[in-house]
Amino acid sequence: MPSLRTWREKWSVPRYVYLGEFDHRLLLDLECQEQAEILRMDLQKIKQGKSVVLQEGLPEPRHAWLEGPEGHYMPELVISLALRQPRKALKVDKIATSTISLNTFNQQRLYPPGSEWLYVKLYCAPSLQNDLIAGPIRTFAQEALKRGLAEDWYFLRYADPDPHIRVRFRGNATVLMHQLTPELSRWATQLMMDGPCLKFTFDVYEREIERYGGPGGMLAAEAFFAADSITTAEFLYLLSARIVTLERIVLAVLSIDTLLAQLGLTPVKRLQWCRERAQSRSASGAAYRHYKAQLRALLGAPAALSTLAGGEHIEKIFSSQNVSMIRIAQQLAEAASQQELSQSLTGIYSSFVHMHCNRLLGLKREEEQMAYHLHRRIREGLEKAPLVVQQET
Numbered sequence: 562m563p564s565l566r567t568w569r570e571k572w573s574v575p576r577y578v579y580l581g582e583f584d585h586r587l588l589l590d591l592e593c594q595e596q597a598e599i600l601r602m603d604l605q606k607i608k609q610g611k612s613v614v615l616q617e618g619l620p621e622p623r624h625a626w627l628e629g630p631e632g633h634y635m636p637e638l639v640i641s642l643a644l645r646q647p648r649k650a651l652k653v654d655k656i657a658t659s660t661i662s663l664n665t666f667n668q669q670r671l672y673p674p675g676s677e678w679l680y681v682k683l684y685c686a687p688s689l690q691n692d693l694i695a696g697p698i699r700t701f702a703q704e705a706l707k708r709g710l711a712e713d714w715y716f717l718r719y720a721d722p723d724p725h726i727r728v729r730f731r732g733n734a735t736v737l738m739h740q741l742t743p744e745l746s747r748w749a750t751q752l753m754m755d756g757p758c759l760k761f762t763f764d765v766y767e768r769e770i771e772r773y774g775g776p777g778g779m780l781a782a783e784a785f786f787a788a789d790s791i792t793t794a795e796f797l798y799l800l801s802a803r804i805v806t807l808e809r810i811v812l813a814v815l816s817i818d819t820l821l822a823q824l825g826l827t828p829v830k831r832l833q834w835c836r837e838r839a840q841s842r843s844a845s846g847a848a849y850r851h852y853k854a855q856l857r858a859l860l861g862a863p864a865a866l867s868t869l870a871g872g873e874h875i876e877k878i879f880s881s882q883n884v885s886m887i888r889i890a891q892q893l894a895e896a897a898s899q900q901e902l903s904q905s906l907t908g909i910y911s912s913f914v915h916m917h918c919n920r921l922l923g924l925k926r927e928e929e930q931m932a933y934h935l936h937r938r939i940r941e942g943l944e945k946a947p948l949v950v951q952q953e954t
Contacts, residue, residue, distance in 0.1 A: 565597055577618030587722055588618050588635060641771060669776055672766040679711070679737040680766040681745060683752065684725040684759045687923060690718060693757050694920075695797035698728060701748055702794075705730060710741040715786035716794070718919050729766055731783070773909055774893075774902035781892045785913050788885035792816070793920040795878050805871035811852055812875075813921055813932040814939065815859050815866075817914055819879050823886035824910055825894075832944060834907065835937040845934035856939045861948030 568574065569591065579586040580600060589596045603613055625633040672678035685693055694716065702714045711730040719727055730741060742763075752758035773782040796812060799805040805812070821831045839845075858865040866872040893909060896902050902909070918929040 562594060562597055565591065574615070575617050575621075577621050579616040579618050581614065581722075586616070588622075643771065669779075670768050670770055672768070674742070674763050674765075675734060675738050676766075677731060677734050677737070678766040679730045679732075679741055679745065680764050681728050681749060682719075682725045682762050682764060683728060683749060684723055684761065685757050686759075687718075687724050689757045690724070690726055690923065691797050692801060693726065693752075694794055695801040697748075697752060697757070698726065699794040699798060701745075702728070702730075702790075705741060705744075710736055710744070713783070713787040715783070715790035716920065717786075717916060718924055720924060724924070731787075771903065772912060774896070774904035777896040777901045778893065778904065778909060781889050781896070782909070782913070784885065784892070785889050786916065788882055788889070789820075789913070789917050789920060792878055792882050793917065796875075796921060799871055799874055804874060805869075807869065807871075807875075808852075809922065810848070810928065810932060810935070811855060811859070813918060813928075814852075814856055814935045815875075816879075816917065816921065817932060817936055818860050818940075820882075820886065820914065820917060821910065823879075823883050824890045824913070826910070828940065828943070832937070832940040834910070835933055835940060838911070839930065839933040839937040841934070845931060845938060848931060849935060849938050852935060853939070853942070856935060857942060857948055860939050861943050 574591065576590060576592050578589055578591060580589050580603060581587055587599070589600060591597050591600070600613075600615075607613055622633050622635055625635050627634045627636045672680070674680070683693070683698075698716060702711075702716075705711045705714065711732040713731040714729065716726055716728045719725060730737060730745075732741070749758060749761040753760065768779050769782075770776060770779045773779045796805075796816070800807075800809060800812070807815075818831060821834060822828075826834060866876055893902070893906055897906055915929070918932060922928045922932065
C-alpha cells in the first residue's frame with residue numbers, strides 16, 4: 562500500500578478514520594490491508610462530482626473505555642427511554658398490573674415472523690433501488706393487497722451497513738405465514754436469480770414507538786407509512802417510465818409542501834417548519850436559481866401542475882393521499898388533546914417528512930437537506946411576493 566502511505570503522509574491522515582456520513586459510518590484501520598481495500602472499493606464506486614467523506618476516528622480504539630480480554634472495544638449502545646408517569650404510592654395489588662402493562666408494551670413493540678407483521682429485507686445496490694421499488698416491489702405489493710394476502714404494506718431504505726430495502730406487510734397472521742410468506746420467498750428468490758437482489762432475509766419488526774409519541778402515535782405512523790409508500794412507489798414509477806419529466810428534487814419539494822398542507826399546516830406554519838430545518842439560505846444558491854421559476858409556479862399556483870407532462874397523474878396521487886392524511890392528522894390531534902403523545906405533533910410530522918425523503922430521494926442526507934433549503938426559499942419568496950394568477954375572462 563505505498564500509494565496509500567504517501568497520501569496519508571501528505572495530508573496527515575490518521576490511522577483510524579470513519580468512512581461514511583451522518584449515522585452510517587464504518588471505522589477503518591488504514592494500516593490493515595483488508596480495511597484499506599474497503600476504502601479503495603468505495604472510491605472506485607463514486608460518480609463524477611461526488612465525494613467520499615472521511616472523519617478522524619476519535620476516540621481511537623486504544624482510548625475506548627470498554628475493556629476485554631483482547632484489549633479495548635468500541636461500543637455502540639442503544640438505550641430506549643419511555644415517558645414515566647408521576648410516581649405514586651405503591652400498593653400490593655398494583656404490582657401485577659405494572660408487570661402486565663410492561664409485557665403488553667413489549668408485545669406492542671416486537672413482531673416476529675408468524676405475527677400480524679411480515680418483514681423482509683431485500684439487499685441491493687443503491688443504484689438499483691429506484692427501479693426495484695418502481696417495478697417488482699410495487700407490483701408485488703399491489704397484487705398482495707388485491708388478493709387479500711395483506712391489508713397494508715410499506716417500504717423504507719436502510720443500510721446495516723449493506724444497503725437494502727425493508728418491506729413490511731400487515732395482515733392476518735395465519736394468512737401472512739401460510740400464504741404470503743411462501744409467495745414472498747419465491748418472488749425474492751427470483752429477484753436474486755434475475756440479478757437486482759443480492760440476498761434477502763426475514764426479520765423481526767421492532768416498532769419505533771417512542772419516536773412517534775407512543776402506541777397511539779405509532780398506529781398513526783404506520784398508517785402514514787402505508788399511504789406514503791403507495792405515493793412514492795407511484796412517483797418512482799412515473800419517473801422511471803418518463804411519464805413525468807419533473808426532476809426528483811422538484812417533485813420532493815412539491816410533495817413535502819403538499820404533505821404538510823394535507824396534515825393541516827398553513828403556508829405560514831409550513832414556512833416556520835422549513836426555517837427550523839434549513840437554517841442557512843446560501844446552501845441552495847445555485848439550485849434555487851435553477852429551479853426557482855418552476856417551484857414558485859408549482860407551490861404558488863397549484864393549477865400549474867396540470868399543465869406539465871404527467872401532471873394529472875401526480876394530482877390523482879395527491880388526491881388519493883389526501884384522504885389518508887386527513888384521517889391521520891385527526892387521529893394524532895385527538896391523541897395530543899388527550900395527552901397521549903410523548904412527542905409534539907411538529908416533531909412527528911418532521912419524522913414523517915424525513916421518511917418520505919428516505920423513500921423518494923434515498924439515504925443521501927445532502928439531497929434531503931437540499932429539498933428543505935429549496936422549500937424554505939420558495940416559501941419565503943412566496944410570502945414576500947405571492948404569485949399573481951391570471952384569471953381567464
